[in-house]
Amino acid sequence: MKLNRRIVLCCFAAGVAANGAWAGDAAQGNAQAPHWEYAGHHGPAHWGEMHKDFETCGLGKHQSPIDIRTAEKKADLPELAFDYTASPLKIVNNGHTVQINIGDGGGVKIGDHAYKLAQFHFHTPSEERIKGKPADMVAHLVHKDEAGKLAVVAVLIKQGKENAALKAVFENMPVGAGPVHAVEGLNINVANLLPAKRGYYHFEGSLTTPPCSEGVSWYVLSMPVEASAAQIKTFQKLYKHNARPVQPLNDRAVVERAG
Ligand SMILES: [Zn+2]
Known part of the structure; x- marks a missing residue:
């Protein structure tokens, strides 16, 4: 199936280019980028062996995601000062997830x-x-x-009432x-997706997809938002399971800002 393979390579490259994390190879049109998945021979247990550039997936000691079991509450952690603005809705199904690319939609200030x-x-x-415990989505x-x-803010999504902020995305x-x-x-304004409270768990980690590059600061908001069963199903029809298993914490500490 030559055609299918071409499509897969095209979309993999598009995905990483948009993510920006592996833009070097994508820009060079790296046709050798292997096709990774969430199960089987190309699943998470094999990512580290699939390609030299994916080695960190197997060897890294500060990998994401993690199971947050204990966290040290710290009073002096900075608040997440979001200043998101509306941005045109640009959406891509890259073969691993559905992603919304933001051209100019503001950002977040953490400390300075x-x-x-x-x-x-x-x-x-x-x-x-x-x-x-995982949430239904994130x-x-x-x-x-x-x-x-990179700094990633994770917004947990649990089943409940319809999520108005994500209505256009799900549709x-x-x-x-x-x-x-x-x-x-x-337009989409990501400010509307945030929960009312902004307390978070913070740790240093990695991309959760190949090449699993480390040096990514993670902020997992403690308060989840809701989405309806129908909305969650809309995504699960496309991706039934696209979550990397949790990784060892090793020498890292998780800190928590109340809120
Ligand atoms: Zn992700």
Whole structure:
């Protein structure tokens, strides 16, 4: 199936380019990028052996996601000062998730460190666990600073009432993997996706997809938001399970800001 393979490679490259984490290889049109999945021979247990550039998936000691079992409450952690603005809705099904690319939609200031929102995407169930339990879904809000350092804010999503902020996203999810699709006349403001309280768990980790690069700062909001059973099902029809298993904490500490 030559055609299918071409499509897979195209969309993998598109996915990493949009993520920005592996833009070097994508820009060079790396046709050798292996096809990874969430199960089987190309599943998470094999990512580290699939390609030299994926080695960190197997060897890294600060990998994400994690199960947050204990966290040290600290009073002096900075607040997450979000300043998101409305941005045109651009949505892509990249073969691993549904991702919304943000051109100019503000960002977050953490202490005196400013990050710009680049994209957000979904996993089901949530990759991160709290005391062993995943949420039904999670939205990963991926931010980048001027030097290219990533900070991901995870918004846990549990089944409940319809999520108005994500209505347009769920209604426009591309069914098959393909190029970025701009939804005419619709804007998204990620501020509306945030929960009322902004307390978080913080730790240092990695991308949860190959190449699993480390040096990513994680902020998992403690308060979940809700989405309806129908909305969650809309995503699960496309991706039944796209969560990497939890990784060892090793020498890391998790700290918590109440809120
Ligand atoms: Zn993610």
